[in-house]
Amino acid sequence: MKLFLSSAVSVLALTIAGCGNSVEVPSDNVDKMVEAASPSSDQVTVQDAKEFLENAEQEKSVLNEYQARVDWVNNNFITEDTNWLAAKASEQASLLDTRLANEAKQFNDLSLPEDMRRKMDGLKRASNFPAPERQGAAKELSEIMTGLNAAYGTGKFEYKGEMITLTEASDIIAESDDPEELKAIWEGWRTISVPMKDDYARMVEIVNEGSQELGYADAGALWRGGYDMDADEFIAETNRLWEQVKPLYDQLHCNVRAELNEKYGNEVVPLDEPIRADLLGNMWAQQWGNVYETVAPEGAAEGVDTTKLLEDNDYDALKMVQTAEKFFTSMGFEPLPETFYERSLITKPEDREVVCHASAWDIDEKDDIRIKMCTKVNGEDFSTVHHELGHNFYQRAYKNQPVFYRNGANDGFHEAIGDMVALSITPEYLVKIGLLDESEVPGEDADLALLMRQAMDKVAFVPFGLMVDQWRWKVFSGELTPANYNEGWWELREEYQGVKPPAPRPADAFDPGAKYHIPGNTPYMRYFLAHILQFQFHKAACDAVGFEGPLHRCSVYGNQEVGEKFNAMLEMGASKPWPDALEAFTGSREMDGSAILEYFEPLQSYLEEQNENRTCGW
Numbered sequence: 001m002k003l004f005l006s007s008a009v010s011v012l013a014l015t016i017a018g019c020g021n022s023v024e025v026p027s028d029n030v031d032k033m034v035e036a037a038s039p040s041s042d043q044v045t046v047q048d049a050k051e052f053l054e055n056a057e058q059e060k061s062v063l064n065e066y067q068a069r070v071d072w073v074n075n076n077f078i079t080e081d082t083n084w085l086a087a088k089a090s091e092q093a094s095l096l097d098t099r100l101a102n103e104a105k106q107f108n109d110l111s112l113p114e115d116m117r118r119k120m121d122g123l124k125r126a127s128n129f130p131a132p133e134r135q136g137a138a139k140e141l142s143e144i145m146t147g148l149n150a151a152y153g154t155g156k157f158e159y160k161g162e163m164i165t166l167t168e169a170s171d172i173i174a175e176s177d178d179p180e181e182l183k184a185i186w187e188g189w190r191t192i193s194v195p196m197k198d199d200y201a202r203m204v205e206i207v208n209e210g211s212q213e214l215g216y217a218d219a220g221a222l223w224r225g226g227y228d229m230d231a232d233e234f235i236a237e238t239n240r241l242w243e244q245v246k247p248l249y250d251q252l253h254c255n256v257r258a259e260l261n262e263k264y265g266n267e268v269v270p271l272d273e274p275i276r277a278d279l280l281g282n283m284w285a286q287q288w289g290n291v292y293e294t295v296a297p298e299g300a301a302e303g304v305d306t307t308k309l310l311e312d313n314d315y316d317a318l319k320m321v322q323t324a325e326k327f328f329t330s331m332g333f334e335p336l337p338e339t340f341y342e343r344s345l346i347t348k349p350e351d352r353e354v355v356c357h358a359s360a361w362d363i364d365e366k367d368d369i370r371i372k373m374c375t376k377v378n379g380e381d382f383s384t385v386h387h388e389l390g391h392n393f394y395q396r397a398y399k400n401q402p403v404f405y406r407n408g409a410n411d412g413f414h415e416a417i418g419d420m421v422a423l424s425i426t427p428e429y430l431v432k433i434g435l436l437d438e439s440e441v442p443g444e445d446a447d448l449a450l451l452m453r454q455a456m457d458k459v460a461f462v463p464f465g466l467m468v469d470q471w472r473w474k475v476f477s478g479e480l481t482p483a484n485y486n487e488g489w490w491e492l493r494e495e496y497q498g499v500k501p502p503a504p505r506p507a508d509a510f511d512p513g514a515k516y517h518i519p520g521n522t523p524y525m526r527y528f529l530a531h532i533l534q535f536q537f538h539k540a541a542c543d544a545v546g547f548e549g550p551l552h553r554c555s556v557y558g559n560q561e562v563g564e565k566f567n568a569m570l571e572m573g574a575s576k577p578w579p580d581a582l583e584a585f586t587g588s589r590e591m592d593g594s595a596i597l598e599y600f601e602p603l604q605s606y607l608e609e610q611n612e613n614r615t616c617g618w
């Protein structure tokens with residue numbers, strides 16, 4: 001089973017089901033290797049390793065489908081009992097992962113064909129949250145992780161005498177421009193995570209112990225080891241990518257702060273300080289699109305308001321999903337199976353507790369793919385629907401890979417697929433699908449507006465995408481202890497994003513826990529990488545069709561040639577190091593921020609002009 005993203009439990013078992021699938025070990029020279037086993041391998045042979053991997057794949061297939069189904073029910077219907085079941089399934093998965101990872105160690109010194117070595121390495125990182133071998137550890141870990149996920153999913157707080165959910169609170173953060181109200185809602189949501197802190201700290205101890213048993217310094221090192229490069233090199237790589245994008249972010253920040261200052265005054269938005277995080281239209285200030293109107297370039301022609309178009313055309317959640325599906329099929333991908341529509345959850349049920357955070361699921365690693373989303377009819381969720389379907393189409397493209405390779409080339413690829421497709425939602429595309437009238441297509445003079453809207457989500461996100469796991473890396477390494485979890489979080493928020501809380505935080509606050517992926521235990525650097533990769537993919541696709549205009553005007557809707565090339569990358573799954581997959585589609589072996597810079601180039605010039613007489617920075 002593989003889902004993107006969702007519950008704690010799912011993350012425990014990182015590899016994959018495919019019950020009944022025959023197990024392939026696509027090495028053509030295993031037999032030769034058996035004869036020529038290295039001298040250090042006098043106890044175990046390559047044949048032993050081959051059999052071990054075959055059995056491991058079978059075992060994981062069976063358990064993962066079971067766990068996926070239990071998890072699906074738990075995330076769609078959070079109760080005492082489904083939490084109990086999910087914790088049990090997670091414990092079983094965790095025990096299996098730990099056993100297999102430890103058994104794999106016996107082959108450490110054996111010279112293996114590259115493909116088998118890759119699978120062995122993958123096995124050691126099968127879980128991002130490994131339990132240690134000692135009795136009771138997997139149970140304790142699974143119970144904590146399931147509990148954290150459920151606590152987030154059911155979180156509510158009192159506002160004006162009523163208990164409100166994240167969905168309701170988010171609407172207020174998106175729409176209100178009353179600083180007092182925004183502050184109250186922002187602080188209110190953060191009360192739900194206060195009780196998580198002790199469990200979180202205990203979980204960190206357990207997964208560090210498990211990671212150390214696997215030979216990693218801590219769980220952060222285990223996570224950083226998943227990118228076909230040295231863990232330290234990966235840190236340098238993320239910093240390099242950030243340095244590329246930072247000048248653009250700094251300009252955007254400077255302009256947004258100045259516009260918010262005009263709106264709210266010096267008291268609320270001082271011009272030399274980080275921006276108050278509750279004023280940016282999003283509960284975590286991770287995407288700022290909801291305050292676009294405040295920063296809309298003056299005098300520039302209007303862009304396109306997708307929310308309004310969807311509303312005016314009577315779109316509902318189902319139609320949004322079908323429209324996104326059509327984008328993929330227009331590129332030559334097979335339509336989604338009927339079961340997708342029968343089994344997915346696409347609107348928020350009123351009668352039960354669900355985890356509303358959007359996710360894509362692969363229940364059996366064959367055809368039972370689904371999404372779970374409390375979809376609202378707006379532009380943001382229209383993009384998210386494409387994001388989720390990107391996961392599903394990727395899952396289906398690599399379903400014929402061996403079990404251990406049914407995954408993204410790296411996790412950033414998985415997050416970038418649907419986003420790349422959504423970059424093709426241009427005005428011209430909206431005309432093609434009947435959402436916009438030909439006469440309403442904004443001219444070149446609206447490019448600034450289009451780019452500003454996009455930057456408020458995509459550029460604003462980049463430092464947030466980077467800092468979340470920088471925080472977790474520090475937590476895992478012990479550089480941050482429970483006593484300074486929260487200060488450490490806000491130091492990074494300030495350093496990278498230039499945002500600050502609306503008021504000093506209480507001593508017991510655990511603000512990281514109010515962001516889904518912390519209690520949901522989903523690594524986050526994947527989204528940072530995806531924000532670089534999606535533009536790289538988009539540029540490669542546009543180059544492939546010979547598009548000559550500005551990148552943000554390019555749409556690859558209906559282009560089967562691009563679809564074929566795209567599919568060639570997707571169907572590789574994780575069978576090869578990610579630079580091979582990247583090269584297959586883009587011709588380059590390096591992740592590179594120059595495509596996002598090229599996309600926003602006209603905006604960058606505008607921002608620099610706007611900021612000319614301003615003091616930027618914080």
Ligand code: X8Z
Nearest residue numbers: 004005357358359384387527
């Ligand atoms: O969690 C998600 C997706 C599911 S994989 C909806 N995203 C991150 C977030 O919401 O924080 C997509 C963008 C970043």
Ligand code: ZN
Nearest residue numbers: 004005387415
């Ligand atoms: Zn995703």
